[in-house]
Amino acid sequence: MDKQSRNRLPEQCLFMNANGEIMRIEYGKPGFSRSELNTENRKANQVIVNSYNEKHGITAEQVDTMHQGALFGWNVPQLSQQEHSGMEGGRIFEVEISRPGSFGAETSSTLKLPATPYQILDALDKARITDKRVIYSTKIIGCELDYLPQFIGTNANLYELNHLTERLSSLNEWELDCFEGMVMMDTIRTQYSPIAIDRLINMTHSMKDCHVVYEAHNDSTLGKFYADNDFVPELENVPDEIYECLDFGKIGKEMREGEGGVFTPHGYVVQNGEISQTYHSGDAVPLEKPDYTxxxxxxxxxxxxxxxxxxxxxxxxxxxxxxxxxxxxxxxxxxxxxxxxxxxxxxxxxxxxxxxxxxxxxxxxxxxxxxxxxxxxxxxxxxxxxxxxxxxxxxxxxxxxxxxxxxxxxFLTGEFEILSETASPADYAEKEVQRMMSFESDDGLEQFCNLEGYGRYLMEKYGIAETPYGLLEQQNGRTVEQCLNRPSQSHGMEMK
Incomplete structure (x- = not known):
């Protein structure tokens, strides 16, 4: 597994356990093993651990994350720490998920991102995306960063969109300003073409070479800032009376065009390095469903x-x-x-x-x-x-x-059945009529039947409930509400 797919975690790190022994954590493996660097001296062990981790650029935060992975599994979602975020509430996108065709229009679902793994699966269930082979679309219908949706392609992957919002929700205000500047720089270079999701994600890892000049909103104020702060060596010895007559707009324009910076609503942003390659396309798409309930x-x-x-x-x-x-x-x-x-x-x-x-x-x-x-x-x-x-x-x-x-x-799911491919009372009535009359097709059926009304009549007659996941059909003559009123039972059932 390469460094990018490990979310920038090292292949291994060292820590000292409660007994003062040096323990090794290997990425992706459960538990710990005693390091060959271990000695009988507790203080020496601490020095060895600190020296090893520092030499390999491993931070205390990474050690804590590795420790969590070794104890509780490596696929625990990295939930956003909203207390460090510049985004209030932490919800950045609202998306609509739907299948193609008329059936999909009736069953589309909405989801706010970032979302947990099961929140994503639940939205897919509501949209009746219950099979990996079912093609579906994800459309952004709301965004806290109003400039961003227009630069995201229509074929964006839901899981990568979610990962992007997780990254954005972890950024502080200065980092978000840098991100907006990088997006603007990219769109200008590509004549406002959509930006690939993996590149947007990598922008959130590329702040170290970014600079924001908050007081600069045009070439004149940018030129004045650069001149006042000695970023233009040619002007260092210019007399004050000449300095005041300088064309700061021209200076600012030359500097901006030379370094490829942009003006945003927050000020001037420039990124002097390369966009990170930390994330690779597809890394955020899970191979399996969560291993917890x-x-x-x-x-x-x-x-x-x-x-x-x-x-x-x-x-x-x-x-x-x-x-x-x-x-x-x-x-x-x-x-x-x-x-x-x-x-x-x-x-x-x-x-x-x-x-x-x-x-x-x-x-x-x-x-x-x-x-x-x-x-x-x-x-x-x-x-x-x-x-x-x-x-x-x-x-x-x-x-x-x-x-x-x-x-x-x-304990009572066996008493009900979900009709997930039935989206409405009219759908239910149509299937019932076809079943009773042995129709091979529905040609002309809607012309002679009020399917919506007949469907609601049948649903009320048979106690069928309409839910976001499909129609819920009783199997033993009891509604869910009637089940709730039954005497409590003991739940001493032991699971395998």
Whole structure:
């Protein structure tokens, strides 16, 4: 695996464990191994670790990321740290996903980016993109950076768009100003042609050679800035009375054209280096679906003690056993789970993420245990191909459904069937009429039937619910709401 696909992480790094031993982490491999550089002297080991990592340009942040990967897996999503972002709210794009043809027009879905892996899969489910062979389009319908959509091609990959927004949401205001300048420079050079997504992503890695002159908005102010700050050697010894008569507009124009800079609404931007080649086309497209059903973000509680508090973050993939939980607690240097703050980072059923979050913050009972039990049942649903059915079931429930009720319903997916290729009551009526009359085609059917009205009549008669994932059909004569009113059952089911 090359450096680009590793998101700039090193092939290996060193760290010192709690016993003072030098441990090696290799990218992509689980766990740690003792380094051959280990000695019996703890202080010497620390010097060796620091020297090795510094020599290879490995930062403390990269070591922490490698440590997380070795403990919890290398495909945990790198969720954007919005507290360092210049983008308020962190949502940069809103996109519309649709299949071609009339059916796709009825089932298109919208998604705000950046999104978690399961939020993306959920939007594809709503758009009925349930097979990799189904062609679909992604159209940007909203953007916080209003200048950007016009320069992105119509064939942009959804996952690469998401990666671009993850990168943008991690940039501070100065970096975003640099990015806008680089986009403008590129479009001028190419006469406003679309910019490839991989190049846009690489622009977000190319700030080190960027400069922004905020006080310069035209050639005159740019020329004055360069002259005043001794960037024009020929003017260093010019007398003051002549200096005031200089044509700063001409100076600024020559400087701008010579270095290829541009004026943006924020000022003058110039990039004096090459655009990075950190990202290669296709790197952001996942090979597999996430290997968790719920992903928790874990931090240490705040105890108002500078010597005990820290900013460490760990991710825990559920379902998890006690050992995995202990490793996550140890990773944030907490003494026990009770010292930790748990939050929901992602869930196979996105509509449950907020409920999981609320449940984790409740103080009574074993809230983590409930969430882990739900994660176990979600894995079972996934293995039984019941995910779409369960999502559709939840769509028919009240908004204030509890997490306990959601867990109850997770055991009843076998009582329903999702008709994902049926987009509307009219579609359902058409299929029913064809089935009853043995029609081989629907020629002229709409001329003689009010399919929409007949479809709604049939759906009400048979208790069929309309959801974003398709029509939800009962199998045993009970609606989802009726299922919720049944007596609670014990969930001692052990998952394989």
């Amino acid at each position: 719920v992903l928790l973000r874990i931090t240490k509680g705040y105890f108002n003690d500078p010597q005990y508090d820290n900013n460490l973050v760990a991710f825990l993939k559920l379902p998890a056993d006690d050992e995995m939980l202990s490793q996550a607690v140890e990773a944030v240097k907490a003494a026990s789970p009770e010292e930790c703050v748990f939050s929901a980072a992602d869930c196979m059923i996105p509509s449950l993420t907020e409920k999981i979050e609320d449940s984790l913050y409740e103080s009574e009972g074993d809230r983590y245990g409930l969430v882990n039990e739900l994660a176990q049942q979600l894995r079972h649903i996934k293995e039984e191909n019941g995910v779409l059915t369960y999502k559709a079931m939840l769509e028919t429930t009240p908004a204030d459904i509890s997490l306990e009720d959601a867990l109850d319903l997770a």
